[in-house]
Amino acid sequence: MDEFQRQHPLAIVHAFSKYILLLLLPLLRSLLLLGGNIWVWASGAWFDILILISVVGFGILQWLCTTYALQNRGIYVESGVLFNEARYIPYSNLSSAVVEKPFYLMPFRVVRIRLETDSGSTKRADVSLLLRESQAYQLVERGTTPLAEAPVRPGSRGIRTYQPRALYIAILSLITSNTLTGVLFLATFISQTGKVLGEQFEAILVHSLTRIVRFLAIQVPPAAAMVAAIILGGWGIAFFINLINHLGFQATRSGKRLAIRVGILVRKEYYLAVERINFLTLRQSLLTKLFGFGSAFINCTGYGKEKNELSVLLPAVDKRDLKRNLRLILPEMRVSERRYKPPKRVITRFLIPPCGTIVGLLAGFLLLGYLLPSLRGLILYFAIMSEIPAVWWLFVKIAAFFHVGIGIREDIYTFNSTFAYAFFTTVLHKDKIAKVEVRQSFFQKMAGCADIRVFTFAETRHHIRVHNIAADQVEEFLRILGK
Amino acid sequence: MEGRISKKMLAVWECIAVLAAGALVMLILWLLPARTWYWYLTLWLIGLALVFCCFLWLPLYYESCHYLVTEEYIEYSRGVFFFVRTRVLRRSIMYVTILRGPLAPFLRIRSLMICSMGANLMLPFLPIREAEALLKEITPKRPAIKGRLFSAGRGKRNG
Structure with missing residues (x-):
C-alpha cells in the first residue's frame, strides 16, 4: 500500500477563496484608508479579522483531515472534519478523471483533479482534490493507463487525434449560447464587483453600461433599446464564455481511453473510459439540419457536469465528417439509417399540432381585433410575433416526419427523435438501454402507431421519445431488443 | 411467468x-x-x-394491469385511454426492492421496485406470495456491470 498523501497547501484557501476574497479586500481597503495604522484598524475591524482567521483555521483543519493513497487497484480517500468520510474507488470503476488547470493556479503548478464513477452525487464529483501537477498525473496514469493500453479492436493499437478548426468551435458556441446564461453572468459580475470593490465602483459600472446603451439607441425607444441590449449583450457574453471554454479542443483516442482537452483560461483535460460512454447525441436545429451540420455530444459521467461545461465530442460536423470522425475516435458508435419509421398515413399526427396552433392563434387575434378595434395595431404586432414560432414549428414538424425513426446495426441502435425545435440523433449500444416504454393513445391505436420511450443508462434520468412508429414495427423492435 | x-x-x-x-x-x-x-x-x-x-x-x-416476466425482460402494462407497456431488460437490472405501504399488512400485498441505472420499474400491489416469488426470480444472479461492458467494434456482450 502506498503512503498517505495530502493535497497542496493551497487547498487551505482554495475552497473558501471566494469568501476570503470578500472579507480580505474590504479589510485591506480600510487598512489603506487608515494610512497603515494597524492598531486603530484592528480595534475597528476585529470581528471581520476573527471571521477571516476562523475561515482560514477551518481550511487548515480540512486540509489536515483530507488524505489520499494510491493503491494497486484503486484510490483510498479520507476527508471531513466533523463528519469523516473514507472511500475506496477501484480504478476499474472510474468513468472519468478530469484535470483542471485554472490560469490563477498555473504559476503554482497546482491543478484540481476530479474523479467520477457512475454512482454517487449527480452534482458533485466523487473525489475532488487540489494537487501538484505531478501528483495529479501520477493519479491519472494509475487510473487510466490500463485503459489506454488496451487495443481499440483486437490487434489494433495506436493513438488517433481529432482537432477541429477554431471556426467549428465558434459554430458550436453560436448554437449553444444562451442569453440567460450571459445575463446571469453579467448580473453576478456586477453584484460581486460591488461587494469586493465597493458600491461606488458598482454604480460607475452600471452608469457606464447605461451610457453605452443610450449611445447605441438612436431613434429607438429607451425601453426597447434596453431589452435589446440585455438580450444581445447576454447572448454575446454567453457566446464569449462558450468560446473561451472550448477553444483548443482536442480529442485523442488511445486504446479504450478517450482524452479530451479544452479551454484557454481554464484548461481542462478529461480522461474518459470508452466503455462508460452511455450514448452519443447529434444535436441539430432546423437551420443546421438544412445545411447538413450538427454538433455531437457524448454522455459519460463526469464529462460536461460542471457549470459552463458542454459534453461535446465533435463541435460541428456534417454527415460525412460525423461518420469519418466517429470512425477515428469512437468506432464503437456507428450511425445507421432508419429501419423503423412513421408510416405515411400518420403524417397528420405531425401536422395537426402546429396547424392547430396557427389557426387557433389566428382566430384568437382576429377575435381580439374585432373586440378591441382601437388596439388593432398592437394586436397585429403581437399576432405576427406569435405566429412566427408557430409557423417555424410547422416546418420543424414536416422535417420531423422525415427524421424520426430507429436504426439498428448489429447491437448499436440509432434513435432519431425531436424535442421542441431541436432534432436529435442518439446512438447507443443496446446494453445501455435501461427501460423501454411503448405508449399508445386511443387515436394512435386507431392509426396503428405508437410512441417508444427509451430510458438510457445515465447518471441523471434521461430518455429519448420516438413518435408514431408503426405498431407492427414496434413489436419487431421489442423482439429484436429482447434477444 | x-x-x-x-x-x-x-x-x-x-x-x-x-x-x-x-x-x-x-x-x-x-x-x-x-x-x-x-x-x-x-x-x-x-x-x-x-x-x-x-x-x-x-x-x-x-x-389492463398485468406483468410478464421472461428470460430476457420484465414487462408491466396498464392503461385504458393511454395504453402503456413498460419493459426492463433483465441484463440491466441492478437490484430489486420490495416495498410495503401503510395498507399493505392488512391487504397482504407488496410492491416491487426493479432498479436499473437511469430507470426504475414498479410492479405495484402484488399478492404477498407472488411478490416474494418474483423477488427471488428477478434479483440478478450475476453482477449487472458484466452485462454493461461491451467489447469495442463488434458490440459483443460479456458475461
Whole structure:
C-alpha cells in the first residue's frame, strides 16, 4: 500500500477563496484608508479579522483531515472534519478523471483533479482534490493507463487525434449560447464587483453600461433599446464564455481511453473510459439540419457536469465528417439509417399540432381585433410575433416526419427523435438501454402507431421519445431488443 | 411467468373513489348556494364521474394491469385511454426492492421496485406470495456491470 498523501497547501484557501476574497479586500481597503495604522484598524475591524482567521483555521483543519493513497487497484480517500468520510474507488470503476488547470493556479503548478464513477452525487464529483501537477498525473496514469493500453479492436493499437478548426468551435458556441446564461453572468459580475470593490465602483459600472446603451439607441425607444441590449449583450457574453471554454479542443483516442482537452483560461483535460460512454447525441436545429451540420455530444459521467461545461465530442460536423470522425475516435458508435419509421398515413399526427396552433392563434387575434378595434395595431404586432414560432414549428414538424425513426446495426441502435425545435440523433449500444416504454393513445391505436420511450443508462434520468412508429414495427423492435 | 395485481386493490380504489366523491360533495354543499342550477349541475357531474369511475374506468384499468416476466425482460402494462407497456431488460437490472405501504399488512400485498441505472420499474400491489416469488426470480444472479461492458467494434456482450 502506498503512503498517505495530502493535497497542496493551497487547498487551505482554495475552497473558501471566494469568501476570503470578500472579507480580505474590504479589510485591506480600510487598512489603506487608515494610512497603515494597524492598531486603530484592528480595534475597528476585529470581528471581520476573527471571521477571516476562523475561515482560514477551518481550511487548515480540512486540509489536515483530507488524505489520499494510491493503491494497486484503486484510490483510498479520507476527508471531513466533523463528519469523516473514507472511500475506496477501484480504478476499474472510474468513468472519468478530469484535470483542471485554472490560469490563477498555473504559476503554482497546482491543478484540481476530479474523479467520477457512475454512482454517487449527480452534482458533485466523487473525489475532488487540489494537487501538484505531478501528483495529479501520477493519479491519472494509475487510473487510466490500463485503459489506454488496451487495443481499440483486437490487434489494433495506436493513438488517433481529432482537432477541429477554431471556426467549428465558434459554430458550436453560436448554437449553444444562451442569453440567460450571459445575463446571469453579467448580473453576478456586477453584484460581486460591488461587494469586493465597493458600491461606488458598482454604480460607475452600471452608469457606464447605461451610457453605452443610450449611445447605441438612436431613434429607438429607451425601453426597447434596453431589452435589446440585455438580450444581445447576454447572448454575446454567453457566446464569449462558450468560446473561451472550448477553444483548443482536442480529442485523442488511445486504446479504450478517450482524452479530451479544452479551454484557454481554464484548461481542462478529461480522461474518459470508452466503455462508460452511455450514448452519443447529434444535436441539430432546423437551420443546421438544412445545411447538413450538427454538433455531437457524448454522455459519460463526469464529462460536461460542471457549470459552463458542454459534453461535446465533435463541435460541428456534417454527415460525412460525423461518420469519418466517429470512425477515428469512437468506432464503437456507428450511425445507421432508419429501419423503423412513421408510416405515411400518420403524417397528420405531425401536422395537426402546429396547424392547430396557427389557426387557433389566428382566430384568437382576429377575435381580439374585432373586440378591441382601437388596439388593432398592437394586436397585429403581437399576432405576427406569435405566429412566427408557430409557423417555424410547422416546418420543424414536416422535417420531423422525415427524421424520426430507429436504426439498428448489429447491437448499436440509432434513435432519431425531436424535442421542441431541436432534432436529435442518439446512438447507443443496446446494453445501455435501461427501460423501454411503448405508449399508445386511443387515436394512435386507431392509426396503428405508437410512441417508444427509451430510458438510457445515465447518471441523471434521461430518455429519448420516438413518435408514431408503426405498431407492427414496434413489436419487431421489442423482439429484436429482447434477444 | 405472468400475473395481475391483487384483486383487493380494485375494492380499495373504488372505496377511495367513493370517499373522494363524498368529500367533494361535502365541499360543494358547503361552498355553493343550495338548489341553484350550478349546484345541481356540479352534484350531477360528481355523481356521473363516480359512476364512470367505479363501473367502467377502474374495472377496465384493473383488467389492463398485468406483468410478464421472461428470460430476457420484465414487462408491466396498464392503461385504458393511454395504453402503456413498460419493459426492463433483465441484463440491466441492478437490484430489486420490495416495498410495503401503510395498507399493505392488512391487504397482504407488496410492491416491487426493479432498479436499473437511469430507470426504475414498479410492479405495484402484488399478492404477498407472488411478490416474494418474483423477488427471488428477478434479483440478478450475476453482477449487472458484466452485462454493461461491451467489447469495442463488434458490440459483443460479456458475461
